[in-house]
Amino acid sequence: MPTKVEKDQLTGTETTGHEWDGIKELNTPLPKWWVYVFYATIVWSLGYFVLYPAIPLGSTYTKGILGWSSREQVEEQLARAEERQAEFLNGIRESSLPEIVDDPTLFQFARQGGAVYFADNCAACHGAGGMGNPGGFPVLADDAWIWGGDLEAIHATIRHGVRWDDDPDTRFSMMPAYGDGLLTAEEIGQVADYVLSLSGAAPEGADPAAGAEIFAVQCAACHGENGTGLADLGAPNLTDAIWLYGGERSDVVAQITNPQHGVMPSWANRLDSEVVKMLTVYVHSLGGGQ
Ligand code: HEC
Ligand code: HEC
Structure with a gap:
């Protein structure tokens, strides 16, 4: 294979002198700056090898003279x-x-x-x-x-x-089950209407006055005279329209008849x-x- 350095006529670039079947190789070396950066990275990596953990050796690795370890850092x-x-x-x-x-x-x-x-x-x-x-x-x-x-x-x-x-x-208090003979169904209905009236929700045609008396006797000791509740006894405010067990008349009747108690x-x-x-x-x- 003849090797002869010459100038390529089309591009004006020197060839390397290699030629195969009439095709010549142009000599276009890498830019200088690129080569120097490349050398610099090699030098950098050598420094890195010496300072930091680098080469795996079976079950261990070279530790580097700085002794840095990501595990220790964490x-x-x-x-x-x-x-x-x-x-x-x-x-x-x-x-x-x-x-x-x-x-x-x-x-x-x-x-x-x-x-x-x-x-x-x-x-x-x-x-x-x-x-x-x-x-x-x-x-x-x-x-x-x-x-x-x-x-x-x-x-x-x-x-x-x-x-x-x-x-x-533990905090403790129990509301009596008024359906167990303490109040009649009619009285329970009346006091329920009164309780609902405290938050402005008495059913139409109800007469809260009858229930008010029952409330004063049976309920006020726990729920307070005005029905605003007593925290010491865990008896909730009945005037704020916020209900644990529902604010329908049937809910209130059910609670008075056979109360639920939160645990x-x-x-x-x-x-x-x-x-x-x-x-x-x-x-x-x-x-x-x-
Ligand atoms: C011994 C105290 C006690 C008495 C007396 C008592 N209650 Fe209660 N009442 C409670 C307690 C305590 C609760 C809350 C239960 C809970 O937190 O689970 C409660 C809950 C209620 C609720 C449910 C409130 C809601 O937010 O859903 C209504 C309604 C109610 N009482 C009405 C009455 C009426 C009417 C009477 C009288 C007929 C009465 N209570 C008498 C202690 C009492
Ligand atoms: C299994 C269900 C349950 C879990 C879990 C629970 N609670 Fe409760 N908590 C209740 C019930 C029911 C009541 C109402 C008790 C009553 O009726 O008097 C309550 C009442 C309360 C109250 C009183 C509210 C008041 O109006 O006075 C506070 C405060 C509270 N819980 C905080 C917590 C915190 C904080 C946690 C978690 C560490 C928690 N609860 C976990 C069921 C639960």
């Missing part, structure tokens, strides 16, 4: 995050509920943590964001409270639950005390805290 970051978390939890543990609410950093931490625990433990009954569920699972995001809506009251309810057999400090688990034994505090702050902040 562990360090995790440890730092845990330290911060522990600091906050410590703050929660050592502060009273009002102190937590007054400290913007602790408050943020408690609210965000509380929201997570709420979604895991409470939302099944109380709905996402405490929006409540029909059938006696109260809304926690309004300002109607059965057992009280200040920090202490909410804390006690969450710690000890409501009518929860396993907790001796809520106690959490003091299941969740850390810091978590219960965070849940308290979260529930209190939902909008209806007193």
Whole structure:
């Protein structure tokens, strides 16, 4: 094969002198800058090989003289995050509920943590964001409270639950079943009309006056003289048109005849005390805290 360097006539570029079957190869070397960058990367990689983990060797690898490892870096970051978390939890543990609410950093931490625990433990009954569920699972995001809506009251309810057999400090009260001979069906109808009239929902033609007397004797001890409820006894406000068990006349009659009673688990034994505090702050902040 003849090799003869010459100029290509069409392009004016030198050939390499290689020629196959009359086809000649032009000599177009890589641009200088590209070649230098290429060399630089080789030098860089050598430095990298020496400094950082690089070459796999069976079950191990060259560690590099800096001793850097991605695993250690992650562990360090995790440890730092845990330290911060522990600091906050410590703050929660050592502060009273009002102190937590007054400290913007602790408050943020408690609210965000509380929201997570709420979604895991409470939302099944109380709905996402405490929006409540029909059938006696109260809304926690309004300002109607059965057992009280200040920090202490909410804390006690969450710690000890409501009518929860396993907790001796649980909140407890029972409305009598007036259908068991305490009141006649007619009287129950009358007091139901009176109860409905308290929220402006008395059926047409009803005479609340007859029920008012029965209410004063039978119901006021728990629900209050004006029917606005007594938190100590867990007797709900009957004047706010917010109903656990429905606001139809038939619902109210059913409740008076044979009452339903909500049951809520106690959490003091299941969740850390810091978590219960965070849940308290979260529930209190939902909008209806007193
Ligand atoms: C198994 C269902 C259930 C679960 C789970 C549950 N609750 Fe309840 N909760 C209830 C019921 C029912 C009531 C209403 C009790 C009553 O009728 O007096 C209630 C009442 C409450 C009250 C009192 C509301 C008021 O108006 O006074 C608070 C506060 C509360 N729950 C918070 C929580 C928190 C926080 C959690 C999660 C840690 C939780 N609940 C989990 C069923 C549940
Ligand atoms: C010993 C206390 C007590 C007495 C007396 C009592 N209640 Fe209640 N009542 C309660 C409690 C506690 C509840 C809430 C049950 C629950 O939270 O599950 C309740 C719930 C109700 C409800 C349901 C409210 C809702 O939001 O759905 C109505 C209606 C009601 N009572 C009417 C009456 C009437 C009428 C009388 C008198 C005839 C009466 N109650 C007497 C304690 C009492």
